[in-house]
Amino acid sequence: MKIAIIGAGISGLVAAHKLKENHQVVLYEANDHIGGHTHTHEIHDGERTHPVDTGFIVFNDRTYPNFLSLLNELNVPYQKTKMGFSVNQQGSQFAYAGTSLNALFADRRNLFSWPFWRMLRDILRFNRHALVDLDEQQSFGDYLLRANYSQYFIERYILPMGAAIWSSDPQMILDMPMQFFVRFFHNHGLLTVTQQPQWYVISQGSKSYVDALMAQYNQRVVTGTPVRTVYRESAKIQVLTEKYGKESFDKVIFACHSDQALRLLAHPTEEEQTTLGAIPYQENTAILHTDTSLLPQQTRAWAAWNYQLNDIQGATLTYNMNILQSLNSNKTYCVTLNQLDRINPEKVIKVIQYDHPVFNERSVSAQQRWSEISGKHHTHYCGAYWRWGFHEDGVVSALNVVRQIENGAKHAELPLRRVS
Numbered sequence: 111m112k113i114a115i116i117g118a119g120i121s122g123l124v125a126a127h128k129l130k131e132n133h134q135v136v137l138y139e140a141n142d143h144i145g146g147h148t149h150t151h152e153i154h155d156g157e158r159t160h161p162v163d164t165g166f167i168v169f170n171d172r173t174y175p176n177f178l179s180l181l182n183e184l185n186v187p188y189q190k191t192k193m194g195f196s197v198n199q200q201g202s203q204f205a206y207a208g209t210s211l212n213a214l215f216a217d218r219r220n221l222f223s224w225p226f227w228r229m230l231r232d233i234l235r236f237n238r239h240a241l242v243d244l245d246e247q248q249s250f251g252d253y254l255l256r257a258n259y260s261q262y263f264i265e266r267y268i269l270p271m272g273a274a275i276w277s278s279d280p281q282m283i284l285d286m287p288m289q290f291f292v293r294f295f296h297n298h299g300l301l302t303v304t305q306q307p308q309w310y311v312i313s314q315g316s317k318s319y320v321d322a323l324m325a326q327y328n329q330r331v332v333t334g335t336p337v338r339t340v341y342r343e344s345a346k347i348q349v350l351t352e353k354y355g356k357e358s359f360d361k362v363i364f365a366c367h368s369d370q371a372l373r374l375l376a377h378p379t380e381e382e383q384t385t386l387g388a389i390p391y392q393e394n395t396a397i398l399h400t401d402t403s404l405l406p407q408q409t410r411a412w413a414a415w416n417y418q419l420n421d422i423q424g425a426t427l428t429y430n431m432n433i434l435q436s437l438n439s440n441k442t443y444c445v446t447l448n449q450l451d452r453i454n455p456e457k458v459i460k461v462i463q464y465d466h467p468v469f470n471e472r473s474v475s476a477q478q479r480w481s482e483i484s485g486k487h488h489t490h491y492c493g494a495y496w497r498w499g500f501h502e503d504g505v506v507s508a509l510n511v512v513r514q515i516e517n518g519a520k521h522a523e524l525p526l527r528r529v530s
């Protein structure tokens with residue numbers, strides 16, 4: 111078959127990689143670079159060059175089995191990383207990190223703060239009870255209120271954690287279905303202090319797995335070529351780009367985001383409108399820079415992930431890339447989300463826009479309708495947004511599409527979301 115794949119992020123790349131042997135595949139990518147959210151920058155630092163990641167960074171040995179087997183198949187080296195988390199407050203000494211006792215009480219005033227001690231107690235209570243309390247119906251915000259968690263725990267621990275993980279506005283975390291949030295935490299060992307998975311980064315930057323994949327890819331790839339419209343006329347698919355006009359295919363795979371896919375369809379069906387239309391994306395600005403004032407005032411609280419409490423909308427988080435990628439430099443390379451105005455312009459290296467899926471009751475319920483639209487009208491859908499929004503999810507969603515095409519599978523053979 112002749113198959114068009116729209117989008118060369120992890121989802122489109124895995125679909126192309128698996129389908130390339132049996133089919134004629136054209137991979138369309140709007141950007142000039144392949145990889146989508148896999149985005150590595152070569153940063154010159156004196157004699158050295160660092161491959162710094164601003165999009166996809168980390169994965170682990172528990173919840174990324176399909177992505178790991180791809181890395182192993184491609185022989186791409188990866189290395190252990192540290193995943194410490196800190197919270198600090200803009201313009202104040204308030205800071206704590208989970209990396210050591212010294213870091214937990216980085217702000218010594220917290221030794222004598224009752225709300226802080228209650229927050230620690232609430233963390234243990236949440237870890238013990240959240241799974242037992244699992245309720246399919248309620249939102250996470252309702253659960254936190256009903257279970258009487260302190261506002262301090264909500265605002266200074268659980269929302270920053272959720273907002274950091276999903277690069278989401280903290281308020282949106284409250285709208286997540288409780289079971290979506292808690293199952294993710296459980297699967298990733300975030301409800302325990304001891305049984306956390308080992309986290310990794312790709313040794314020469316995330317882009318090296320994309321390079322390895324592309325080195326063995328032998329079919330047509332068109333970059334810098336956004337698809338404008340997809341027409342479905344009886345048994346044929348027509349893909350329109352400015353550069354190449356209309357090109358004809360037997361099938362199309364949308365490996366871009368849900369909202370982008372919906373915009374591209376000339377005549378979306380009602381099911382496509384309601385399903386894709388229910389999974390929105392939100393924009394985040396990522397800034398690669400070397401301004402350490404975005405990290406906690408006390409260096410003992412510096413961690414790999416540093417959440418900053420302030421009144422800016424959206425996730426306000428700084429990744430310390432020296433810790434995450436073991437960069438050997440006198441400078442501290444940071445990736446900060448959504449606080450461009452606060453960063454010394456002289457220390458800004460790059461500013462990039464990324465979109466993240468929004469998970470709320472409506473979007474999580476729409477995920478269950480994947481098989482109602484994928485595999486119909488010669489059209490298939492993959493993307494990390496079909497599960498939890500992470501790299502493994504992109505791989506799984508692509509494998510499901512490949513099975514639909516190769517085996518005629520009607521339903522997702524790999525679970526859309528892991529339930530155990």
Ligand SMILES: Cc1cc2nc3c(=O)[nH]c(=O)nc-3n(C[C@H](O)[C@H](O)[C@H](O)COP(=O)(O)OP(=O)(O)OC[C@H]3O[C@@H](n4cnc5c(N)ncnc54)[C@H](O)[C@@H]3O)c2cc1C
Pocket residue numbers: 116117118119120121122138139140141145146147148164165166167168169277335336337338365366367370374396464465466492493494495499500501502504
């Ligand atoms: C800052 C940041 C940090 C992250 N960190 C992690 C992490 O550490 N671990 C993790 O597992 N996940 C992380 N993620 C989540 C990440 O989004 C997913 O892991 C995954 O990379 C998403 O893949 P995707 O294929 O669904 O989408 P994308 O990677 O976004 O790919 C979609 C592609 O479609 C293309 N496209 C869109 N419209 C068109 C069009 N009209 N024509 C042609 N092409 C089009 C886009 O240009 C893009 O390349 C992070 C995300 C961000 C933004």
